[in-house]
Amino acid sequence: MIERTPVLDFITHALLIGSLVALLIPFWIIFVAASHDFHTVNQVPMPLMPGSHFLENMATAWERGNFGRVMLNSIVVAGGVTIGKIVIAALSAFSIVYFRYKLRMVMFWLIFITLMLPLEVRIVPTYAVAADALRPFKAIFELFGISVGLPEWNLLNSYSGLILPLIATATGTFLYRQFFLTVPDELTEAAKMDGSGPVRFFLEVLMPLSKTNMAALATIMFVWSWNQYLWPLLVVTDQQNFATATMQLQKIVPGPVFGEPPIWNVAMAANLIVLTPPVLVTIFLQRWFVRGLISTEK
Amino acid sequence: MAEITLRDVRKSYAKNEVVHGVNLDVASGELIVILGPSGCGKSTLLRMVAGLESITSGEVAIAGRVVNRLEPRERGCAMVFQNYALYPHMSVAKNIGYSLKIAGLSKAERTERVNKVAATLGLTDFLERKPAQLSGGQRQRVAMGRAMIREPKVFLYDEPLSNLDATLRVAMRVEIRKLHQRLGATTLFVTHDQVEAMTLADRIVVMNKGGIEQVGTPSEVYGRPETTYVANFIGSPGLNLLKGAAHPDEGVIKLPDGQQLAYDRNQWPEIGHGPVVVGFRAEAVKFGSGPLSARFDFAEELGIAKLLHGSFGGQGMIVHVATHEDLQSGQPFFFSVDPRDIQLFDADGGRRLEEARTPAARTKIAAPIQVRA
Ligand SMILES: Nc1ncnc2c1ncn2[C@@H]1O[C@H](COP(=O)(O)OP(=O)(O)OP(=O)(O)O)[C@@H](O)[C@H]1O
Numbered sequence: 237m238i239e240r241t242p243v244l245d246f247i248t249h250a251l252l253i254g255s256l257v258a259l260l261i262p263f264w265i266i267f268v269a270a271s272h273d274f275h276t277v278n279q280v281p282m283p284l285m286p287g288s289h290f291l292e293n294m295a296t297a298w299e300r301g302n303f304g305r306v307m308l309n310s311i312v313v314a315g316g317v318t319i320g321k322i323v324i325a326a327l328s329a330f331s332i333v334y335f336r337y338k339l340r341m342v343m344f345w346l347i348f349i350t351l352m353l354p355l356e357v358r359i360v361p362t363y364a365v366a367a368d369a370l371r372p373f374k375a376i377f378e379l380f381g382i383s384v385g386l387p388e389w390n391l392l393n394s395y396s397g398l399i400l401p402l403i404a405t406a407t408g409t410f411l412y413r414q415f416f417l418t419v420p421d422e423l424t425e426a427a428k429m430d431g432s433g434p435v436r437f438f439l440e441v442l443m444p445l446s447k448t449n450m451a452a453l454a455t456i457m458f459v460w461s462w463n464q465y466l467w468p469l470l471v472v473t474d475q476q477n478f479a480t481a482t483m484q485l486q487k488i489v490p491g492p493v494f495g496e497p498p499i500w501n502v503a504m505a506a507n508l509i510v511l512t513p514p515v516l517v518t519i520f521l522q523r524w525f526v527r528g529l530i531s532t533e534k
Numbered sequence: 535m536a537e538i539t540l541r542d543v544r545k546s547y548a549k550n551e552v553v554h555g556v557n558l559d560v561a562s563g564e565l566i567v568i569l570g571p572s573g574c575g576k577s578t579l580l581r582m583v584a585g586l587e588s589i590t591s592g593e594v595a596i597a598g599r600v601v602n603r604l605e606p607r608e609r610g611c612a613m614v615f616q617n618y619a620l621y622p623h624m625s626v627a628k629n630i631g632y633s634l635k636i637a638g639l640s641k642a643e644r645t646e647r648v649n650k651v652a653a654t655l656g657l658t659d660f661l662e663r664k665p666a667q668l669s670g671g672q673r674q675r676v677a678m679g680r681a682m683i684r685e686p687k688v689f690l691y692d693e694p695l696s697n698l699d700a701t702l703r704v705a706m707r708v709e710i711r712k713l714h715q716r717l718g719a720t721t722l723f724v725t726h727d728q729v730e731a732m733t734l735a736d737r738i739v740v741m742n743k744g745g746i747e748q749v750g751t752p753s754e755v756y757g758r759p760e761t762t763y764v765a766n767f768i769g770s771p772g773l774n775l776l777k778g779a780a781h782p783d784e785g786v787i788k789l790p791d792g793q794q795l796a797y798d799r800n801q802w803p804e805i806g807h808g809p810v811v812v813g814f815r816a817e818a819v820k821f822g823s824g825p826l827s828a829r830f831d832f833a834e835e836l837g838i839a840k841l842l843h844g845s846f847g848g849q850g851m852i853v854h855v856a857t858h859e860d861l862q863s864g865q866p867f868f869f870s871v872d873p874r875d876i877q878l879f880d881a882d883g884g885r886r887l888e889e890a891r892t893p894a895a896r897t898k899i900a901a902p903i904q905v906r907a
């Protein structure tokens with residue numbers, strides 16, 4: 237739109253810049269706090285210009301939080317959840333859109349219903365299953381009076397326990413379903429005429445076409461699973477080996493213990509460490525999917 | 535042996551039958567054009583041959599093998615779609631070579647064949663481009679290349695030219711014809727454009743409302759339409775069709791207003807007394823003088839000629855005249871029609887009436903299907 241409305245332009249720009257500043261101020265404060273020594277950071281008011289202890293604080297935080305190990309855990313978990321979610325979402329949407337079978341609509345609605353059941357709502361049964369993965373089967377067997385000696389198998393203190401319960405995703409399935417519905421039928425038919433079976437069509441036509449979708453989903457899901465707090469806290473007792481970054485943060489942020497001075501500078505440095513990967517993923521994937529959007533084929 | 539055989543092929547969606555018992559034999563190497571108005575079931579028929587649509591009842595055989603239950607890839611057909619359906623994320627070369635990749639050919643072999651096909655279609659310079667970077671005509675050619683590369687026994691085209699502009703359409707039409715002559719593959723070509731049908735076809739299948747009205751060479755379909763539907767559908771304008779009453783004793787058809795059209799009694803010896811539909815081409819009318827008169831309504835300019843719309847015995851009629859003829863609306867004009875140009879149809883069903891089996895006529899009917907080499 238080409239219009240000359242200087243007043244309106246000024247107002248929109250002021251609004252944009254204002255929101256940007258409002259958005260960045262917390263980050264600035266974190267950064268400033270992470271760059272002062274213990275005494276300066278506890279002054280009232282806190283200084284608004286960065287100090288000279290940044291690297292020192294970062295090193296302390298890294299060491300105290302055992303971040304070498306913990307960050308790796310978080311990356312494995314968030315990466316695993318993201319990949320798992322994308323795979324599950326793409327496959328389930330593929331099944332719902334491209335195949336005609338009896339319980340198709342039932343399946344669709346079952347997935348739909350899980351939208352209303354986030355982890356927090358079903359956390360007790362989910363934990364029960366994580367503590368004894370074969371328990372549902374045992375319950376079924378008991379119902380029919382069959383006694384089968386199933387082995388104990390728990391997911392506590394393991395990557396699978398951290399990842400698997402978070403993977404189910406109705407949102408992703410819907411996103412993919414929406415995308416698959418926009419793929420023209422003729423393309424599917426052309427692939428059929430070329431001799432392609434469903435698996436090949438899925439892998440070689442649908443997946444490459446859904447790259448931008450995947451990037452969007454990956455961004456959202458990575459950030460979401462990185463920020464998971466409640467579930468890791470429940471399922472991990474072996475904090476030495478399986479703690480995630482968000483869990484670790486809680487130990488560094490000063491707790492409500494009287495008489496203990498809050499070590500804000502180190503806590504803020506730890507904060508910076510923890511928020512780096514999701515920010516990087518967002519920046520990287522966002523650029524990628526914007527590029528994808530620009531060059532989308534007609 | 536027939537390459538494609540359709541035996542009483544029907545298609546229903548739920549309870550709604552859209553193709554009603556089609557029978558057709560397509561000779562090997564023949565180019566058949568399926569012509570009909572929108573919604574008459576042309577695509578459905580083609581897709582049943584391709585295997586993209588299940589066959590409700592009847593039998594489709596390709597090269598003597600019933601293919602009803604075979605997957606598309608097992609039928610040996612290649613198809614060109616109306617919207618080309620190119621894979622947007624693959625380059626032209628990959629689009630063309632995809633079926634070979636699926637068939638498990640080596641990279642070297644694929645490249646060689648892709649290059650050959652691209653050369654015949656003039657696509658060599660575009661091999662690395664994505665479909666979005668091509669013009670409509672180039673995309674069309676890629677779609678054809680994708681079909682050609684498999685060297686199929688049967689080519690299926692579903693209105694492949696309808697998205698192109700007029701000039702390009704003519705050019706591609708010629709290319710398809712040339713390609714057909716070179717490859718000699720049996721071809722089914724669906725269109726609703728009769729010029730396309732006339733120029734391309736060895737034989738035309740005229741469809742209407744899910745059934746076949748007539749199968750014949752372009753000249754048969756144009757010159758001897760089997761039904762009033764075909765008569766009206768083929769040619770622009772279609773045959774003039776007027777209701778009248780046959781008087782075989784006098785050899786004339788009388789129109790309601792008393793005017794008389796003479797017909798050739800040798801050609802139509804067994805006409806009964808009573809109502810008939812009489813037809814003649816706008817081009818067959820001799821304009822200017824004659825025993826017949828009609829009232830002029832309006833004219834359509836064609837450039838090289840003019841179409842006069844008039845009313846003849848109270849019924850609409852179109853006459854093809856030279857451009858310099860100029861008439862006022864409501865003015866009468868005079869004309870005549872050679873009795874040999876008169877065609878007669880049943881007043882009820884609209885079927886062509888029985889003609890004399892003169893030796894000339896008989897050979898014409900019994901002549902084997904002409905396959906242009
Ligand atoms: N999936 C479907 N379900 C129900 N009816 C259908 C379906 N596909 C086609 N039809 C109906 O079948 C009839 C024939 O359709 P078809 O696509 O074969 O027409 P067509 O001759 O190819 O027309 P066009 O020239 O517009 O492409 C139409 O009346 C259409 O409404």
Ligand SMILES: [Mg+2]
Pocket residue numbers: 576577578692693
């Ligand atoms: Mg169609």
